[in-house]
Amino acid sequence: MENKPSIALTEAVYYILLSLYQPLHGYGIIQNVSSISDGRLVLAAGTLYGAINTLLEKHWIEALPGEKNSRKKEYVITNVGKSAIEEEMKRLAELLQNGEKIVRGQLG
Amino acid sequence: MRTTVSKLFFVNQHEKEEEWLNDMAANGKAMLCYKFPCFYEFENCEPNEYTYRIEMLENGLNHYKSREYIEFLEEIGIETMDSYLKWVYFRKKTKDGPFDLFSDLESKIRHYQRIFRFLTPFFLLEASIFILFLSEALASGYIIHNFSYGIIGFCTFFLGYFEVSLFRKIMKLKKEKLIRE
Numbered sequence: 424m425e426n427k428p429s430i431a432l433t434e435a436v437y438y439i440l441l442s443l444y445q446p447l448h449g450y451g452i453i454q455n456v457s458s459i460s461d462g463r464l465v466l467a468a469g470t471l472y473g474a475i476n477t478l479l480e481k482h483w484i485e486a487l488p489g490e491k492n493s494r495k496k497e498y499v500i501t502n503v504g505k506s507a508i509e510e511e512m513k514r515l516a517e518l519l520q521n522g523e524k525i526v527r528g529q530l531g
Numbered sequence: 532m533r534t535t536v537s538k539l540f541f542v543n544q545h546e547k548e549e550e551w552l553n554d555m556a557a558n559g560k561a562m563l564c565y566k567f568p569c570f571y572e573f574e575n576c577e578p579n580e581y582t583y584r585i586e587m588l589e590n591g592l593n594h595y596k597s598r599e600y601i602e603f604l605e606e607i608g609i610e611t612m613d614s615y616l617k618w619v620y621f622r623k624k625t626k627d628g629p630f631d632l633f634s635d636l637e638s639k640i641r642h643y644q645r646i647f648r649f650l651t652p653f654f655l656l657e658a659s660i661f662i663l664f665l666s667e668a669l670a671s672g673y674i675i676h677n678f679s680y681g682i683i684g685f686c687t688f689f690l691g692y693f694e695v696s697l698f699r700k701i702m703k704l705k706k707e708k709l710i711r712e
Contacts, residue, residue: 469633
């Protein structure tokens, strides 16, 4: 995989990827994200749909074979997706660290 | 018991239309279908039983992408009530939680751009006919075809007004996007 400069993920995408460390269908993703964010982030349907399609195109997630024509298709994160999450966590850690340094005068 | 209510919403007012449908639902009337240009059929429901949202799809309803989208929405409990051209009326039970189609600025911008682009060919057509009439009138020294001239001018400005209104909404969201997602 090319070494791309890290681009911030939206929090919706970040949480969707995190949710898919286990296989989940659309409704499950919405419920999981809402629960891990303490109700703060309730994924919008259209946004979720767009995100899933983009993540599939980028091969960061994959659709599980499951029953053909199943109404509830499940998705799971891929290894590429996992490395994207790890990159993102590094970026977030850097942001938080600098914030703490300046705002609270503490060192990482 | 079905009732029909008429209320006119313009193409740049779909959010106001949503608000109205949700107000009706809050008062125990759930929208079932829509007949152009301004007729809505309602049936009784529990107060606030449903939340309504409206979207203009990228493609016609029979396009495979639209069908995939609508199926996906069904999986998460969103019902398709009715449609007009590429406009679709969705609803979801309020007790299932908040219902929004777009939460991020990017998709809101894209939706408005879709509506803007849909109108543009009509606007350009009207505007060019208007300019044609205008130049003919100026060339010949008097205004010919008074009546049709007026109608075309009216349509041009009407459409122009929608385009400007949508454009401003898009710019506002784009500015917001410079600061946050």
